Amino acid sequence: MSIKLNALFSDSYVDVSQYRDQHFKGNRYEQEKLLKQANTLYVGNLSFYTTEEQVYELFSKSGDVKRIIIGLDKVKKTACGFCFVEYYTRTDAENAMRFVNGTRLDDRIIRTDWDAGFKEGRQYGRGKSGGQVRDEYRQDYDPARGGYGKDSIGWQVIGIVAFKGNF
Amino acid sequence: SQTVYGPSPHHPARLLPEKLTVYTTLVGLLNARNYNFGGEFVEAMIRQLKETLKANLYTEALYLVRFLCDLVNCHVIAAPSMVAMFENFVSVTQEEDVPQVRSDWFVYVVLSSLPWVGKELYEKKDVEMDRLLNQIDGYLKRRLKTHVPMLQVWTAEKPHPQEEYLDCLWAQIQKLKKDRWQERHILRPYIAFDSVLCEALQHNLPPFTPPAHMPDCQYPMPRVIFRMFDYTDAPEGPVMPGSHSVERFVIEDNLHNIIKSHWKERKTCAAQLLSYPGKNKIPLNYHIVEVIFGELFQLPCPPHIDVMYTTLLIELCKLQPGSLPQVLAQATEMMYMRLDTMNTTCIDRLLNWFSHHLNQLSFTQLFILFNKPKPKFVKEVLEKCMRLSYHQRIVDIVPPTFSALIPADPIFFYKYQDEANSALPGYAVAITVGNAIKNRASNEEILTVLKDVPNPNQEDDDDEGEGFNPLKIEVFLQTLLHLAAKSFSHSFSALAKFHEILKVLTDCDEGKLHILRVVYEVWRNHPQMISVLVDKLIRTQIVDCAAVANWLFSPNMAHEFTRFYVWEILHSTIRKMNKHVQKIQKELEEAKDKLERQQHKKVGSRSNSEDEDGQLEEQIERLQEKVESAQSEQKNLFLVIFQRFIMMLTEHLVRCETGSVDFSTPWYKNCIERLQQIFLMHHVTIQQYMGTLENLLFTAELDHHILAVYQQFCALQL
Numbered sequence: 001m002s003i004k005l006n007a008l009f010s011d012s013y014v015d016v017s018q019y020r021d022q023h024f025k026g027n028r029y030e031q032e033k034l035l036k037q038a039n040t041l042y043v044g045n046l047s048f049y050t051t052e053e054q055v056y057e058l059f060s061k062s063g064d065v066k067r068i069i070i071g072l073d074k075v076k077k078t079a080c081g082f083c084f085v086e087y088y089t090r091t092d093a094e095n096a097m098r099f100v101n102g103t104r105l106d107d108r109i110i111r112t113d114w115d116a117g118f119k120e121g122r123q124y125g126r127g128k129s130g131g132q133v134r135d136e137y138r139q140d141y142d143p144a145r146g147g148y149g150k151d152s153i154g155w156q157v158i159g160i161v162a163f164k165g166n167f
Numbered sequence: 168s169q170t171v172y173g174p175s176p177h178h179p180a181r182l183l184p185e186k187l188t189v190y191t192t193l194v195g196l197l198n199a200r201n202y203n204f205g206g207e208f209v210e211a212m213i214r215q216l217k218e219t220l221k222a223n224l225y226t227e228a229l230y231l232v233r234f235l236c237d238l239v240n241c242h243v244i245a246a247p248s249m250v251a252m253f254e255n256f257v258s259v260t261q262e263e264d265v266p267q268v269r270s271d272w273f274v275y276v277v278l279s280s281l282p283w284v285g286k287e288l289y290e291k292k293d294v295e296m297d298r299l300l301n302q303i304d305g306y307l308k309r310r311l312k313t314h315v316p317m318l319q320v321w322t323a324e325k326p327h328p329q330e331e332y333l334d335c336l337w338a339q340i341q342k343l344k345k346d347r348w349q350e351r352h353i354l355r356p357y358i359a360f361d362s363v364l365c366e367a368l369q370h371n372l373p374p375f376t377p378p379a380h381m382p383d384c385q386y387p388m389p390r391v392i393f394r395m396f397d398y399t400d401a402p403e404g405p406v407m408p409g410s411h412s413v414e415r416f417v418i419e420d421n422l423h424n425i426i427k428s429h430w431k432e433r434k435t436c437a438a439q440l441l442s443y444p445g446k447n448k449i450p451l452n453y454h455i456v457e458v459i460f461g462e463l464f465q466l467p468c469p470p471h472i473d474v475m476y477t478t479l480l481i482e483l484c485k486l487q488p489g490s491l492p493q494v495l496a497q498a499t500e501m502m503y504m505r506l507d508t509m510n511t512t513c514i515d516r517l518l519n520w521f522s523h524h525l526n527q528l529s530f531t532q533l534f535i536l537f538n539k540p541k542p543k544f545v546k547e548v549l550e551k552c553m554r555l556s557y558h559q560r561i562v563d564i565v566p567p568t569f570s571a572l573i574p575a576d577p578i579f580f581y582k583y584q585d586e587a588n589s590a591l592p593g594y595a596v597a598i599t600v601g602n603a604i605k606n607r608a609s610n611e612e613i614l615t616v617l618k619d620v621p622n623p624n625q626e627d628d629d630d631e632g633e634g635f636n637p638l639k640i641e642v643f644l645q646t647l648l649h650l651a652a653k654s655f656s657h658s659f660s661a662l663a664k665f666h667e668i669l670k671v672l673t674d675c676d677e678g679k680l681h682i683l684r685v686v687y688e689v690w691r692n693h694p695q696m697i698s699v700l701v702d703k704l705i706r707t708q709i710v711d712c713a714a715v716a717n718w719l720f721s722p723n724m725a726h727e728f729t730r731f732y733v734w735e736i737l738h739s740t741i742r743k744m745n746k747h748v749q750k751i752q753k754e755l756e757e758a759k760d761k762l763e764r765q766q767h768k769k770v771g772s773r774s775n776s777e778d779e780d781g782q783l784e785e786q787i788e789r790l791q792e793k794v795e796s797a798q799s800e801q802k803n804l805f806l807v808i809f810q811r812f813i814m815m816l817t818e819h820l821v822r823c824e825t826g827s828v829d830f831s832t833p834w835y836k837n838c839i840e841r842l843q844q845i846f847l848m849h850h851v852t853i854q855q856y857m858g859t860l861e862n863l864l865f866t867a868e869l870d871h872h873i874l875a876v877y878q879q880f881c882a883l884q885l
Contacts, residue, residue, distance in 0.1 A: 010431075010432060010435070011431045011432065012432060013431065013432060013433075014431075051557070051654070052654050052655050052656060053554065053654070053655060053695060053696075054554070054555060054556065054557070056655060056695070056699065057554040057555050057695065058555060061473070061474040061477075061519075061523065062472065062474055064702075064739075064743075067656075067659070068655070068656070069656075070656075095472055095474070095475075098431055098432075098433070098475070098478075099433070099472070099474045099475055099477070099478045100474070103478060103481070103527060104526065104527050104529075105555070106556065107529050
């Protein structure tokens with residue numbers, strides 16, 4: 001007969017995550033405040049081939065979408081697997097966090113997180129090669145995200161040298 | 168103990184009603200130790216009951232009453248005083264000139280508590296209880312059931328009748344009574360503590376008079392009980408309780424409550440549903456699936472947002488991969504087979520759910536559609552699936568024999584595409600405009616270019632060129648949208664950049680209608696694009712909502728009238744209108760509040776604050792005008808829609824009568840149910856217009872088939 005009174009109000013899917021944008025202009029407190037009021041979501045783990053239209057259709061299920069900004073490779077200016085979805089109301093964004101986050105788009109589990117708001121420049125990947133940081137050193141082969149990580153061959157070589165070094 | 172069990176809005180019993188008997192047992196044990204505590208607790212609950220009823224919180228009130236009833240089982244409250252409260256509730260059925268939904272609720276409260284406390288009350292006061300039930304019986308026999316057809320998911324009686332909720336509950340209580348109030352499903356922890364509890368002193372409920380009816384009372388709407396399974400559907404394992412067994416009522420009530428408590432957290436919700444106490448004695452998966460679809464298809468609206476149910480079902484499948492997906496597939500096949508008699512609004516929801524579900528499971532369940540395929544439904548599902556993926560994917564997964572059902576490739580149709588079209592009027596200007604746009608010409612420059620477009624509507628010697636020129640609109644918009652066809656963002660940018668020009672070209676109603684026609688012409692293979700463009704055109708005030716309604720009902724769109732996306736657009740348009748009105752109303756309220764606060768603060772007036780007041784008063788006046796204008800536009804939108812429906816339906820009925828043909832065609836079913844859908848989906852707003860609707864549109868002269876829809880709608884709140 002465990003009655004967790006705190007758990008009764010739980011709405012954990014809507015909670016702000018641990019991630020903080022390192023490029024955010026302002027302090028942690030300001031960023032957190034914006035995240036708690038935000039109508040904008042960051043969406044990650046998209047396939048490079050996922051279109052704006054698909055994102056619209058999926059995210060419209062939790063409310064009217066105001067705009068979508070597809071994340072681009074800084075060098076190639078092509079989609080690099082993330083986007084921002086902005087709603088007209090916070091409620092609609094919350095429902096996306098509850099019911100779209102962690103579901104599939106183009107057969108991939110996508111991840112959504114609160115965003116402090118789109119600013120020009122934030123639509124570009126921050127990895128050295130132009131895409132997202134996570135694709136720089138990724139070891140696995142992901143055909144929907146450009147195959148191997150950009151620098152994974154480098155790390156693999158270092159790994160072999162280190163291994164050989166042990167002998 | 169007051170802090171935990173006191174009358175706070177977070178009272179545990181209100182939050183987890185499915186665990187009600189646990190809390191009542193606790194209260195019973197505390198009362199046995201401390202009589203005063205019991206007394207204070209009951210008093211607090213009665214106070215809260217009064218407040219919730221005043222505040223139109225009927226679901227809360229229902230569970231408060233049920234809690235009090237179970238306190239009878241726990242020897243906290245004396246049975247005769249509970250019977251007296253029930254007698255007061257049922258006496259509401261004798262009131263005159265009150266909405267039927269008022270007396271319905273009080274009857275429902277009494278009947279729905281009997282599974283918990285019927286036995287105890289009958290043991291102590293059987294004569295009074297029999298009298299009570301007779302009164303209820305009489306009431307149920309004479310109450311009106313006009314509303315029922317509007318709320319049924321299926322129109323057919325077979326295989327499972329869709330019963331009115333009070334009728335179903337009455338049948339269940341009758342059966343319970345016949346079984347001498349033996350109810351074995353509800354967990355009753357207090358039985359284990361009977362030796363302690365029976366020593367307790369009981370309290371009498373104070374006399375409770377239901378608050379009188381007020382004009383602003385909003386009682387719950389009537390319902391129809393959704394049934395899709397019976398004992399024949401669960402082949403192995405425990406048997407499903409019959410539709411008129413009280414177990415069925417209690418199980419469904421508990422499952423609905425679990426969803427209500429945990430809907431925001433889908434994994435928890437799924438886990439809670441699957442760990443339902445007593446699950447080994449019932450085919451739980453079938454109950455869960457039935458309850459979930461019952462909510463999804465509930466009319467007028469589901470209790471929670473549609474997409475929640477999709478993700479909840481996926482979580483349930485993950486937790487029970489060996490059994491739940493099969494039950495879900497069985498349910499889906501069954502609903503697919505019975506599409507012909509399913510309410511159109513429910514078909515919309517089924518379509519949305521199934522296409523999203525298929526997408527989540529990578530289309531492994533697609534085969535269901537191709538077993539005795541229903542072409543229209545399959546096409547719409549595939550189109551929705553395409554929106555979530557892409558055209559080639561659909562081509563790849565559809566069996567070759569059914570390739571005719573694959574949605575069209577969502578390409579752009581440009582009228583002035585190549586030199587083969589050079590004979591078309593306006594072709595040359597289209598090329599020039601296209602180049603001008605590509606070379607970043609200014610709006611003035613482009614308007615100058617467009618001056619060369621002849622106006623097919625004008626006399627040759629009228630050279631003002633200011634009137635409505637459909638060709639000018641066509642040339643400009645086709646070219647602009649062609650250049651921006653790459654993505655939604657490109658098209659939105661284009662509309663924003665050339666907003667001025669579009670406003671100039673569509674200054675009149677005909678212009679607005681024509682712009683919508685052009686959008687359809689170019690994007691007729693891409694309904695999703697049409698949808699988002701219309702949305703933007705409304706939001707940027709290039710077209711108004713009434714124009715969209717008129718366009719959708721126009722003869723040009725008659726061939727698309729039964730397409731799903733047309734109704735998506737119409738309902739989205741109505742919702743935008745409603746939200747717009749609400750937004751300005753809110754601004755007005757906020758300005759009024761601000762003025763009030765400012766005036767309160769004034770101590771010894773200074774001229775500055777008078778200026779501020781003046782500014783604010785002016786702002787309030789402006790907002791007041793804005794609100795009135797918006798409300799008028801909103802009312803006009805609904806009148807346009809209703810008028811169009813009436814015209815279309817009347818025409819059809821007259822034509823069929825003169826031709827001695829059966830009027831009940833698939834088109835008619837779709838059209839009349841779409842009319843119903845307008846009422847159901849926007850009932851809150853439409854309530855304001857009842858007078859106008861009755862006097863202007865839904866008069867006695869109207870064909871009774873059309874009038875019936877209006878009358879059923881009225882019955883929802885009477």
